[in-house]
Amino acid sequence: MPLTEFDRETKKGSGLPRWRAALHFHSVAASKAGLLIKSDGQWHVTEEGQKVASMSDDELRRLMRSRYGEWRWGNPKVKPDAVVPGTVDEASPPDTSVLFEHAKEKAREEIDTYLDTLGGYEFQDLVAALLEGMGYATNVISKPGADGGSDILAYIDPLGAQTPHIRVQVKHRDQAVSREDVAALRGIIRGDREIGLFVSSGGFTKEARREAGNGAVHMELVDLDRFLELWLQHYDKIPEAKRSKLRLEPVYFLAP
Structure with a gap:
């Protein structure tokens, strides 16, 4: 628009354009x-948010x-003297809150941009490094070419004597x-x-998540958000040479 x-x-307090500060606040x-989920710098419209998207501006505001x-x-009855985000007569957004949200978004954007520069096999190496940091041995990693349907085999012990793999x-x-x-x-x-582990930086469809929950074989799905969460959780145990990737x-920050 x-x-x-x-x-x-540019707002004096935050140094951000007024439109961006207002967007965060609204x-x-x-x-x-x-209607909206804000997590780690990413915004997602919920199913309910999609349903009410056809409402008029006034209906949605109410x-x-x-x-x-x-x-x-x-x-549900709002106090008359209250300032409610999303109304046209609101006060200027607090600079600390705006900067906090902006910093989270900027940080995630930089991570995503960097990961976009990696090839499929480079990201595969990161997944293997994470598994090593979690205490698994990964001695079979597919190279360019046919992988037979899987890319990595991880074992509880170095020899693969213990199960499950x-x-x-x-x-x-x-x-x-x-x-x-x-x-x-699964096949x-x-x-x-x-057991199965599917790691996808592009996410999973609803049908894929439903499929993972079916059948007797345990299947774990890890999207990019979950991968980054695990990477940070086990960061200190990932081998230094691989952690540097x-x-x-x-x-x-002091959270608002």
């Missing part, structure tokens, strides 16, 4: 109303105002993994001694 000079004006009401009041004061399939920056992809991995798993450093 076109931005006016007022919209593009999103609070939608988030508290259950809905968010009511939901916000319910969350804020435990009563983990048969891993990795997809990087492709379209979301389908039900057929998950079923194909080559030896149920008496293996995705070096992350925590930065602490």
Whole structure:
């Protein structure tokens, strides 16, 4: 949408354009109303959010105002003197809150941009490094060419004497993994001694997640959010040479 000079004006406190600061602030009401999920710098519209997207501006504003009041004061009737995000007469957004949200988004954007530069086999190596950091031995990693349906085999012990083994399939920056992809991995798993792990930076369709929950063989699905969460959780145990391929450093903010 076109931005006016007022919209593009830099706010003194945060140093951000007014439109960006306002966008973060307005999103609070939608988030508290259950229409939007904001996590690690990424915004996702919920199923309910998609359903109400056809509402008029006034109807949507009333809905968010009511939901916000319910969350804020435990009563759907908003206090008359209250400032509710999403209304046209709101005060200027707090700079600390805006900067906090902006920093999270910027950090995730940089991580995603870096991962986009990696090839499929480079991302596969990161997955293997993570498994090593989690205490597994990974002695079979597929090279370019046919992989027989799986990319990594991970073992509880170096010799693979203990079970279960983990048969891993990795997809990087492709379209979301389908039900057929998950079923194909399940089809080559030896149920008496293996479980399945599917790691996809492109995510999974709803049908794929449903397929993973069916059948007797355990199947674990890991999307990019979950991968990064595990990478940070086991970061100190990942071998240094491999950790350097995705070096992350925590930065602490006083949360608004």
